[in-house]
Structures are given as C-alpha cells and as structure tokens.
Amino acid sequence: MSDAGVYSYSAVLMGSPILLKLFEDNPTLARQVFSLIKQQENLFTVNRAASEVMAINHAAGRHPVVVSEAVWRLISVAHAVSILPDSTFNFAIGPVVKRWKIGFQGRSVPPAAEIAALLRLTDPHQVVLDDAQRSVFLQQPGMEIDLGAIAKGYIADVVQAFLRQQGVTQALINLGGNVQTLGSPPHEPQGWGIGLKKPFGREDELLGVLQVQGKSVVTSGIYERYFELDGRCWHHIFDPRSGYPLDNELLSVTVIADRSLDGDIYTTLLYGMGVERGLAWLADQADLDAVFVTRDQQIICSAPRHFRFQPLDAAWSLRY
Numbered sequence: 001m002s003d004a005g006v007y008s009y010s011a012v013l014m015g016s017p018i019l020l021k022l023f024e025d026n027p028t029l030a031r032q033v034f035s036l037i038k039q040q041e042n043l044f045t046v047n048r049a050a051s052e053v054m055a056i057n058h059a060a061g062r063h064p065v066v067v068s069e070a071v072w073r074l075i076s077v078a079h080a081v082s083i084l085p086d087s088t089f090n091f092a093i094g095p096v097v098k099r100w101k102i103g104f105q106g107r108s109v110p111p112a113a114e115i116a117a118l119l120r121l122t123d124p125h126q127v128v129l130d131d132a133q134r135s136v137f138l139q140q141p142g143m144e145i146d147l148g149a150i151a152k153g154y155i156a157d158v159v160q161a162f163l164r165q166q167g168v169t170q171a172l173i174n175l176g177g178n179v180q181t182l183g184s185p186p187h188e189p190q191g192w193g194i195g196l197k198k199p200f201g202r203e204d205e206l207l208g209v210l211q212v213q214g215k216s217v218v219t220s221g222i223y224e225r226y227f228e229l230d231g232r233c234w235h236h237i238f239d240p241r242s243g244y245p246l247d248n249e250l251l252s253v254t255v256i257a258d259r260s261l262d263g264d265i266y267t268t269l270l271y272g273m274g275v276e277r278g279l280a281w282l283a284d285q286a287d288l289d290a291v292f293v294t295r296d297q298q299i300i301c302s303a304p305r306h307f308r309f310q311p312l313d314a315a316w317s318l319r320y
C-alpha cells in the first residue's frame with residue numbers, strides 16, 4: 001500500500017498487529033523482517049511450549065539450561081534490572097503472571113493466600129546466571145521467568161539493526177506498542193508522528209502525536225490487557241512486591257529512548273514510580289524522556305529533550 005511514497009506492510013505476530021513502513025516498494029525486505037521477528041519470538045515466548053525460555057522454566061529446581069547468545073543477553077539485562085533496590089521490574093514474576101492469566105482465557109482474581117504462595121517463587125536472586133557456561137538455573141521448582149515486559153523492545157532493536165545493515169535509512173517498525181524508527185520520513189523534518197492512544201478509547205482515538213527522529217517510542221498502558229471485576233480494572237503490569245496489578249494514578253506511560261529495549265524496561269519502572277517520583281528521576285536521565293497519562297485526564301511530559309508533543313484532545317490537560 002502506498003500513500004505519498006510510504007509503503008506499509010502488516011502482519012499479526014506475538015499476539016499483536018505489526019506494522020512496517022518503508023519508503024520503497026520492497027515486499028521481500030518486509031517478508032525478511034517478519035520472519036526475523038518470528039524467529040526471535042520463538043526464542044523468548046512463554047506462551048508456547050518450545051522456546052529457550054520455556055526450556056529454562058521446565059528445568060526449574062532441577063538443572064541449569066545453556067542458552068543462545070541472544071537469550072543470554074536479554075536475560076542478563078532483565079536480571080540486572082530486577083535486582084536493583086526497590087525495582088518494580090521483576091523477570092521472575094512468571095508464576096504470578098501465569099496464575100492471573102490476564103489477556104487470556106480463564107483469567108480471574110486469585111485468592112490472596114495463593115498469591116502469597118506464588119510470590120515465594122519470584123525471587124530474582126534465585127535465578128542463577130553462569131557467565132562461563134552461558135547457562136540459567138531457577139533454584140526452586142515452580143519458578144518461571146517471563147520476558148514479556150522487554151522482548152518486544154529487544155526485537156524492535158534487532159529489526160532496526162537489520163534494516164540499517166540492509167542500507168535502509170528511513171523506516172518505522174511498530175510491534176504493538178513498541179515503535180522503533182530510522183531517520184525521519186522524507187520531507188518531514190519534524191520526524192515521525194507517533195500517536196498517543198486515548199486509554200480505553202477507540203483504536204483510532206488519539207490524545208496527541210509525539211514527533212521523534214530516529215528514536216524509539218514505547219507505551220505501556222493498563223488499557224491494553226485487562227479485565228474488570230468488582231469495580232476494579234485488573235491489568236497486566238504487576239507490582240512484584242504484592243503480586244497484584246500496580247494500582248496508582250497512571251493509565252499509561254510512554255518512554256522516548258534510543259533503544260526500544262530501554263524504553264520497554266523504563267516504562268515498567270516508571271509505571272511503578274508514578275508521576276512525581278518518575279519526573280524527579282527523569283530529570284537526571286539525559287537520554288530518556290517520558291509522557292505520563294493519568295486517571296484524572298492529565299498528560300504530563302518530562303522536559304521534552306528528544307520529542308515534541310502535539311495535543312489533539314482538549315478534554316485532557318497538558319503539563320510539562
């Protein structure tokens with residue numbers, strides 16, 4: 001499909017609609033990108049039986065599993081972020097995520113005692129990484145790692161590197177909430193316009209547009225996967241200390257960063273920090289920007305060093 005020189009290619013992978021924009025008609029390249037995504041997904045998924053991550057989980061409490069370099073790299077990053085003091089990111093949260101089944105058939109609010117029992121299987125210090133062997137060992141039976149919070153970011157960066165290596169200088173890949181870009185579209189010096197979705201709105205309803213050049217834009221929101229019960233919205237971003245979905249003023253957090261992997265990590269961390277702590281923390285992070293969207297209809301931007309924001313919905317207040 002072409003619109004003013006833009007060629008868009010789409011697929012459904014990793015349970016999400018995937019969009020690739022190029023400025024040349026190159027279906028072969030698009031096919032290569034989609035099969036690269038598929039191949040990467042097959043390493044990391046915990047929703048199908050035979051991934052490397054599932055092999056680690058199946059061996060929990062029994063033996064270490066040697067993994068490929070890609071899986072090793074991502075697990076090393078996930079481990080480091082998970083053991084930071086007060087981190088709300090925990091890649092050992094698998095048993096809790098599995099039990100809630102949010103976004104899948106059979107979701108429910110588990111009994112508190114069950115959550116407490118599962119939390120005892122989520123200590124990231126009990127994930128033992130052996131650098132020399134490149135192996136991963138979950139010390140207790142029942143432990144499960146879950147890279148769902150960062151796999152898409154990592155894969156978006158892999159796609160960006162692949163396109164660059166193919167000589168592409170202007171492109172956009174959207175892996176359902178994780179956008180990564182190369183350069184700017186031709187004749188658009190402002191950069192790529194990336195829509196900020198209205199939480200719980202229709203698919204095409206936007207609060208505004210973020211403009212970036214060669215940056216990644218990652219959004220994590222409670223409106224993506226959730227269910228409602230007893231007047232509460234139970235969504236898929238968990239507080240690893242309580243085992244319940246994080247409950248604060250936020251509807252979504254968007255991070256603008258060079259690497260989509262960083263964007264994916266920091267959306268989860270900022271979600272846990274909330275607006276005020278998040279803004280204070282961002283003030284010292286020269287490479288990161290963020291946009292918070294709150295339940296009381298505010299859009300709050302960090303000092304916008306790497307993006308511009310164009311509001312589109314007057315019912316939402318905007319502050320920097």
Ligand code: ADP
Nearest residue numbers: 088089090091148149177220224236237238240
């Ligand atoms: P999306 O899946 O919409 O891209 P995220 O990037 O925020 O959203 O990832 C959410 C996924 O991350 C969940 O589905 C779950 O697999 C995992 N997860 C949930 N809570 C945490 C957490 N506190 N730390 C690490 N991973 C988490």
Ligand code: MG
Nearest residue numbers: 149152177264
């Ligand atoms: Mg994500």
Ligand code: MG
Nearest residue numbers: 149150264267
């Ligand atoms: Mg994430």
